Amino acid sequence: MVTTNPRQDIIRKTLKTSLLDGASHSAMLGLTQSYIIPFALALKATTAQVGLLSSIPSLTMALSQLFAPRLTERAGSRKRFILAVVLMHALMWIPVLLVPYLFPGDKVWWLIGFMTLTAVFGSLANPAWGSMMADLVPENRRGRYFGLRGRICDFVMLIVSFAAGGILQWTTGNPFLGFSVIFGGATLSRLSSWYFLSRMYEPPLSKTQTNRGGLLIAMRKMRSSNLGRFIVFVSLVNFATCLAGPFFAVYMLRDLKFDYLTYVAINATSTITATIFLTIWGRRADRAGNIKVIKVTSCIIPLCPLIWLVSREVYYLMPIQVVAGFAWSGFNLASANFLYDASSRESRTQSIAIFNATNGVAMCLGALAGGYLAPRLPDFNGSNLLTLFLISGLLRGLIVFSLLRKISEVRRVQRVGTFELLLGRPVLLWASLKNRVESVIPPLPPQLEAMLTPSLKPVVVPWAYQCTEASRSPPFFDDS
DSSP states (O other): OOOOOHHHHHHHHHHHHHHHHHHHHHHHHHHHTTTHHHHHHHTTOOHHHHHHHHHHHHHHHHHHHTTHHHHHHHHTOHHHHHHHHHHHHHHTHHHHHHHHHHOOSOHHHHHHHHHHHHHHHHHTTHHHHHHHHHHHSOGGGHHHHHHHHHHHHHHHHHHHHHHHHHHHHHTTTSHHHHHHHHHHHHHHHHHHHHHHHHTSOOOOOOGGGSOSSHHHHHHHHHTTSHHHHHHHHHHHHHHHHHTTTTHHHHIIIIISOOOHHHHHHHHHHHHHHHHHHHHHHHHHHHHHOHHHHHHHHHTTTTHHHHGGGSOOOHHHHHHHHHHHHHHHHHHHHHHHHHHHHHSOTTTHHHHHHHHHHHHHHHHHHHHHHHHHHGGGSOOBTTBHHHHHHHHHHHHHHHHHHHHGGGOOOOSOOOOOOHHHHHHOOHHHHHHHHHHHHHTTSOOOOHHHHHHHSOOOOOOOOOGGGSSOTTTSSOOSOOOO
16 A cells, blocks of 8 residues: 655645746736836837836845845745735736826836836745745756746746737737736736645744844855855846846837837747756756756857847847747756755745845846946947947856856766757767668668767766666766
8 A cells, every 4th residue: 555645745736836826927927027118118218217127126126135034034934925925016017007097297207116116026025935945846856847837937928928919919009008908917917826826835934944143144154155156156147138138129129120029929939949948957957967057058148149239130030039048048947946956944045035136236237237338339230239239248258257167066966068968868869860860761781880889888877876866867878
């Protein structure tokens, strides 16, 4: 007779519920994330105001993270705090959709104010949520689970984003009606997310997981640590990214005169690619380590804004978004999982808060700098925004080259080469290609077959790597 652990059954059910929460939250993101800047442009926002729309919410979001651990502790429960904040986040989309109708004066400033509050409520629960999920998901399964969750979320966000673009295209004559519909849908989606969060199980918060000494002491301790160097690295990458990030929408809608469906299609290409590769990156990270994935993807990320300089044609911009989706999906997934791995259970809420706060400040400064520089830069190929993209790409490359080598993996993982990480195990790849070729053409002569087939002689594999849950299956050979 097979006995089951009731607690494990509850956790398994909670993780399934979390997938539904993620899908609902992603529906909200699909209805809003790519459309706030177009909404601002419809309200006649200037380039400087677009920069402020990206930077001010990021700054307040960062500052709010400093209070998140203490607020969570006072609430007495991570779940109770999460539910209260998420409910406020859902309701904040109502005044946003009413901006064109009810608020006087320059409506862009009202939008910036409401989006600032929305960003605070949207991020305040992140440390508590991350701490709770890290307790629920076993360490050696995080890559696979969060990869699956991310794939589901990206798929939902993609479908909903296309639907939102269709609504805006259909209401071109009255764009504010279209924006009201999609922001109203965002409210309902976030309320659905709140419901699924309320059905989740929260592991007990032990006394040792309370905040000792506050965030400032934790930040001083972290300053020279491996985790501290990692936070600085990711923050600087995000600074360089946000230098140009908010202005890709401006470039497409204002400079290139794309309609909403074309704009959505180009953005969706990156999301589709991320959806395809998230679970693949998750399995690779479980086996080879998160830092290995970060190192590989960090070499691609500086190229993402640079390849926008080559052509303005849609048939070119869509394929280059494949490169961006491939790189950023692995980088973001591995960064989040490394943060969980590198922080102890006792200090995880604080570590996540510090990570979010530092990144929020970096993103704010990047968007502010981009908004300030863009009107003052010389044109490149007819647009000063392309010059900004060039600066962003070069700065990303400098940061990666200077800082990434100073961060080390915290888990014991297999040594996996870059080729194997990107394409899978070479023996499996060779076997797959060989089978496909032999299904079309006759087999090779025995002598040539012996020359071309890799040696499959047995090797000595360390016991710790044999059929572990981290590796999922035994390696074929060691390429170290």
